[in-house]
Amino acid sequence: MGSSETLGKLQISIMRVLWARGEATVNDVHQALLESHGLAPTTIATMLKKMEHKGVVSHRTHGRKFIYQPQVSERSVKRSMVAELAQRLFFGDKAALVSHLLDEHEVDPDEVAALRKQIAEASGRKGEQ
């Protein structure tokens, strides 16, 4: 846990495919990332194996092909990685991280507010149905 949910660049790209589809074969992932990454199929396969060993995905067999599923949620990964960075840079003080974003990255509070509202409404709608 914790640091084990920290994912590399490629790992996140792969997870995004898995999160979007629920499950996918090596080939599915490879196809999905072909345009943007242009990697060999074996690279995806190797990475998925490493990720399974790490516990962030799992697979079942269908015929002789592997169908991978995420074992960690996007939310959880985001939380872990953001917490990790806050730890590294701000001794775990997340308010300091927000302050840094506002002051040093010119993040517009109005934009944040709009985004949050949008998210709240979306999850509200989801909760109602």
Next chain:
Amino acid sequence: MGSSETLGKLQISIMRVLWARGEATVNDVHQALLESHGLAPTTIATMLKKMEHKGVVSHRTHGRKFIYQPQVSERSVKRSMVAELAQRLFFGDKAALVSHLLDEHEVDPDEVAALRKQIAEASGRKGEQ
């Protein structure tokens, strides 16, 4: 560059010593981190060498000892690393990162506001003198 200003855990600890003192020998850094890290002196030396190769510190010689200096500011490192994470997790959308912090890490906006005010006042005082 950009990613080259991304520092590991130990590297940040070392940088903090350098940032605080302006410059320091291997031994200074080792002493400073002894309590918290308890590492061998050669570990610090090796790391500093790697960091110099990476361009984040430099050294000059004094007698036969090396005096290291930071070559990147804390501000710059924070900016790089935060931007990197925003890139990885939110496609570079920093407002989304802030939104995530507020909603998923229970960051208190009042606390952030207080912190920012404090920082603004501190830098104001510094600017005046």
Next chain:
DNA sequence: GCGATTCAACTACCCGGGTAGTACTATCGA
């Protein structure tokens, strides 16, 4: 002057992300 101490240099690991070639096998199509 000489032994003890203090440096840096060099070398050597481990680990994990990232990348991929090759080998082997099951299965599909003609």
Next chain:
DNA sequence: TCGATAGTACTACCCGGGTAGTTGAATCGC
């Protein structure tokens, strides 16, 4: 049936963070 294809398994790199032992040289203290 048999060759092509599709899949996984295995193996092998590179790189950089992290950790440290050993070695060789300069210098300090007696």
